[in-house]
Amino acid sequence: MILSVDAMGGDDAPGVVLEGLDRFCRLHRKTRILLHGRPDDIEPFLDRYPEMRGQIEIRPADAVVKSSDKPSQALRRARGTSMWNAVESVKAGEAQAAVSAGNTGALMAISMLVLRKMEGVHRPGMTAIWPTLKGRCVVLDVGANLEADARQLYTYAIMGEAYSRAITGNARPRIGLLNIGAEETKGHEEIRQAADLLRANELDLNYIGFVEGNDISEGAADVIVTDGFTGNVALKTAEGTARLVGGYLRESLTSGPLSKAGAVIASKGLKQLKERMNPSRVNGGVLLGLNGLVVKSHGGTDAEGFETALSLASNLANSQYSDDVRANLSKIAVPDKAETPEAAQ
Amino acid sequence: MILSVDAMGGDDAPGVVLEGLDRFCRLHRKTRILLHGRPDDIEPFLDRYPEMRGQIEIRPADAVVKSSDKPSQALRRARGTSMWNAVESVKAGEAQAAVSAGNTGALMAISMLVLRKMEGVHRPGMTAIWPTLKGRCVVLDVGANLEADARQLYTYAIMGEAYSRAITGNARPRIGLLNIGAEETKGHEEIRQAADLLRANELDLNYIGFVEGNDISEGAADVIVTDGFTGNVALKTAEGTARLVGGYLRESLTSGPLSKAGAVIASKGLKQLKERMNPSRVNGGVLLGLNGLVVKSHGGTDAEGFETALSLASNLANSQYSDDVRANLSKIAVPDKAETPEAAQ
Numbered sequence: 001m002i003l004s005v006d007a008m009g010g011d012d013a014p015g016v017v018l019e020g021l022d023r024f025c026r027l028h029r030k031t032r033i034l035l036h037g038r039p040d041d042i043e044p045f046l047d048r049y050p051e052m053r054g055q056i057e058i059r060p061a062d063a064v065v066k067s068s069d070k071p072s073q074a075l076r077r078a079r080g081t082s083m084w085n086a087v088e089s090v091k092a093g094e095a096q097a098a099v100s101a102g103n104t105g106a107l108m109a110i111s112m113l114v115l116r117k118m119e120g121v122h123r124p125g126m127t128a129i130w131p132t133l134k135g136r137c138v139v140l141d142v143g144a145n146l147e148a149d150a151r152q153l154y155t156y157a158i159m160g161e162a163y164s165r166a167i168t169g170n171a172r173p174r175i176g177l178l179n180i181g182a183e184e185t186k187g188h189e190e191i192r193q194a195a196d197l198l199r200a201n202e203l204d205l206n207y208i209g210f211v212e213g214n215d216i217s218e219g220a221a222d223v224i225v226t227d228g229f230t231g232n233v234a235l236k237t238a239e240g241t242a243r244l245v246g247g248y249l250r251e252s253l254t255s256g257p258l259s260k261a262g263a264v265i266a267s268k269g270l271k272q273l274k275e276r277m278n279p280s281r282v283n284g285g286v287l288l289g290l291n292g293l294v295v296k297s298h299g300g301t302d303a304e305g306f307e308t309a310l311s312l313a314s315n316l317a318n319s320q321y322s323d324d325v326r327a328n329l330s331k332i333a334v335p336d337k338a339e340t341p342e343a344a345q
Numbered sequence: 346m347i348l349s350v351d352a353m354g355g356d357d358a359p360g361v362v363l364e365g366l367d368r369f370c371r372l373h374r375k376t377r378i379l380l381h382g383r384p385d386d387i388e389p390f391l392d393r394y395p396e397m398r399g400q401i402e403i404r405p406a407d408a409v410v411k412s413s414d415k416p417s418q419a420l421r422r423a424r425g426t427s428m429w430n431a432v433e434s435v436k437a438g439e440a441q442a443a444v445s446a447g448n449t450g451a452l453m454a455i456s457m458l459v460l461r462k463m464e465g466v467h468r469p470g471m472t473a474i475w476p477t478l479k480g481r482c483v484v485l486d487v488g489a490n491l492e493a494d495a496r497q498l499y500t501y502a503i504m505g506e507a508y509s510r511a512i513t514g515n516a517r518p519r520i521g522l523l524n525i526g527a528e529e530t531k532g533h534e535e536i537r538q539a540a541d542l543l544r545a546n547e548l549d550l551n552y553i554g555f556v557e558g559n560d561i562s563e564g565a566a567d568v569i570v571t572d573g574f575t576g577n578v579a580l581k582t583a584e585g586t587a588r589l590v591g592g593y594l595r596e597s598l599t600s601g602p603l604s605k606a607g608a609v610i611a612s613k614g615l616k617q618l619k620e621r622m623n624p625s626r627v628n629g630g631v632l633l634g635l636n637g638l639v640v641k642s643h644g645g646t647d648a649e650g651f652e653t654a655l656s657l658a659s660n661l662a663n664s665q666y667s668d669d670v671r672a673n674l675s676k677i678a679v680p681d682k683a684e685t686p687e688a689a690q
Contacts, residue, residue, distance in 0.1 A: 027604055037349070040628060050490035070528075120632075131589065132589065133588075133589055133592055143525055146525075146532065147469075147533075153668055154674065172490070179575055180488055180491075180573070180577040180578060180581075183415075187491070187574070188491055188492075188574065189612050189670060193599065197352055212577075212578075212581050213577070213578040213579065213580065213581025213582035213583075213584070214581040214583060214585030214588070215581075215585065216585055216590065217582070217585035217586050217589035218585055218589075219587075226578075226629075228525070229532070229533065229575070230574070230575055230578050232558070233523060233525060233558040233559065233571075233578065233579055234558065234578055234579060234582045236525075236557050236558025236559040236560075236584070237559065237561060237562070237582050237583050237586075238558075238582050238586040239559050240558060240559030240560065240561055240562035240563055240583075241582075241583040241587055241590075242561075242586055242589075242590055243478075243559070243562065244476065244477065244478055244562035244563075244587075245586075245587055245590040245591070246590070248480055248618050249594065249618055252517050252611075252614040252615060252617045252618035252621075253611055253614050253615075254614075255613070255614045255617060256613065257611055258611065258613060258614075259610075259614030259615075260611075261605045261608030261611070262606075262609070262611025262612070262614065262615075263539045263609055263611050263614070264607070265603055265604075265606055265607030265610060265611075266597075266603065266604040266606070266607020267601060267607070268600075268601065268604055269597040269599075269601065269603075269604030269607065269608070270597060270604075270607075270619075272597045272600060273593050273594055273597035276593050276597075278549040299496075317553050339636045
């Protein structure tokens with residue numbers, strides 16, 4: 001296994017990236033890393049984490065995509081950046097997956113340009129892994145595209161299902177379409193048409209019907225399919241709500257001497273809670289639908305979170321994900337041929 | 346002040362309704378209640394809560410809208426139901442606001458049919474009150490309409506602003522448009538056009554720009570404007586997330602003897618937390634944009650929640666809300682006149 005890593009992406013790069021790599025390499029001694037970035041910035045960290053030096057090959061790249069760049073700006077000067085080169089290594093077949101904590105929009109744009117979309121995919125979809133009462137689920141699209149028609153939602157379902165299987169081992173992940181009611185008559189036309197496609201079920205997918213916002217955290221489905229606008233709002237709303245409740249909890253447990261004492265005594269349980277709410281444990285978004293794997297880590301992640309993103313990339317590259325998706329897309333490819341390629345993106 | 350109340354709406358009607366009324370009436374001895382429903386079902390509760398008997402006038406209505414009815418079904422047999430009659434009392438000028446915990450879709454349909462839309466309103470919007478780190482905010486639309494064009498979003502902003510002022514006393518509530526990025530170039534065309542209308546600022550509204558999902562709970566704005574699909578998904582996602590975190594907390598505090606002991610000692614603080622997360626404290630959605638006030642209580646509310654909905658109705662009826670909205674809508678009425686009335690709904 002060879003992973004390609006952008007050393008320079010993220011709020012605390014390259015420090016967090018290298019620390020995360022060290023954690024990852026301890027558990028994956030046979031994995032090799034192509035590390036793209038400025039050698040002078042990277043070397044001091046290799047001195048700090050000498051054990052992984054043998055697994056890492058530095059690929060010098062002086063230019064860096066700024067976190068403030070818009071995708072169009074970033075694309076214009078993308079060639080030769082550590083991010084571009086990390087993705088290029090996947091394209092060239094040198095690495096099985098790329099990982100970056102850099103600018104999301106730029107990473108999506110570069111990945112699409114370099115890796116191209118899979119045959120049958122109109123628009124790639126960005127995933128999020130979401131903690132639920134029953135474990136975790138996959139939500140997509142969380143922002144790669146503003147809108148999605150019925151066919152795109154259907155493609156998201158196919159890709160999300162294979163992705164869920166790849167990262168959880170669940171043979172038949174349950175697929176739900178995000179809507180504002182469970183009744184078949186509810187929702188936008190695109191959603192109802194996507195439901196028709198999923199119910200027709202040429203591909204023997206495990207489609208369970210419409211789900212609502214509260215069903216995501218309930219774990220009512222393993223794959224939640226929605227357009228990128230709605231998915232992004234839902235994801236950020238959930239993050240905000242978790243912070244709000246965490247803030248309430250903190251205030252409640254510091255509201256008086258008894259509460260403070262109780263919190264100290266219950267500190268193990270509360271630490272466990274903090275751990276479960278830790279976004280690092282579910283870090284890593286994947287842009288599904290490209291000819292190659294690219295994992296996006298949160299820009300503000302810590303070393304543990306970056307390690308999680310690296311593990312996700314490694315698991316995915318080891319899985320049948322790409323073959324699964326290609327096989328399913330090829331089965332439903334006929335109707336796509338009728339559409340003009342220009343309309344695709 | 347006279348309120349019109351549907352005694353038969355909600356999962357535990359009429360018991361919860363009557364208990365909520367009792368709580369409300371203790372604090373509002375001068376308010377009179379027109380209580381619509383089956384006298385035989387209501388009377389036993391008036392025996393249980395005798396103090397409020399003098400404030401309540403039973404308006405017999407034998408038919409009841411079922412919670413399972415679709416709006417179209419409900420409308421066909423709506424006349425003479427307790428819900429219809431509760432709204433009709435507002436239309437007739439007998440009451441200043443109506444309150445029901447019954448079927449949401451039916452209540453919206455009946456309210457629109459009976460009360461009609463305000464001049465200048467294309468589609469009414471349903472509100473939710475959302476707890477934030479700084480207090481609370483208003484989100485609309487949370488499901489009255491699937492979609493909203495720029496003009497509708499603008500109208501939601503006008504109505505939501507007056508509503509926020511009415512219930513909080515804040516003279517200049519900050520208005521944010523829900524989007525998936527803060528940059529002006531982000532989002533659907535309708536949202537960018539709505540932003541243009543708000544920035545042009547004929548009405549001197551306190552528009553602060555785009556906000557994202559996480560900004561809702563942060564309290565970044567007092568009024569969050571969005572379409573009904575997105576608003577509904579966001580609201581239910583937040584409810585689900587709060588339950589998830591609450592579930593994590595319970596598990597963490599019962600995970601071992603020390604944690605359990607700590608939880609007992611910190612019980613006052615934890616009870617305070619539970620209280621803050623209690624949905625009854627923010628119960629009550631309002632369908633803004635009609636010629637009359639109708640407050641929707643959660644169907645599964647408890648007596649405290651129903652009391653909250655009654656208080657909301659009372660505060661709103663006492664406020665300048667309707668005059669404020671009418672004044673603002675009349676100022677921007679000219680462009681509406683050019684549109685065909687048939688396109689309005």
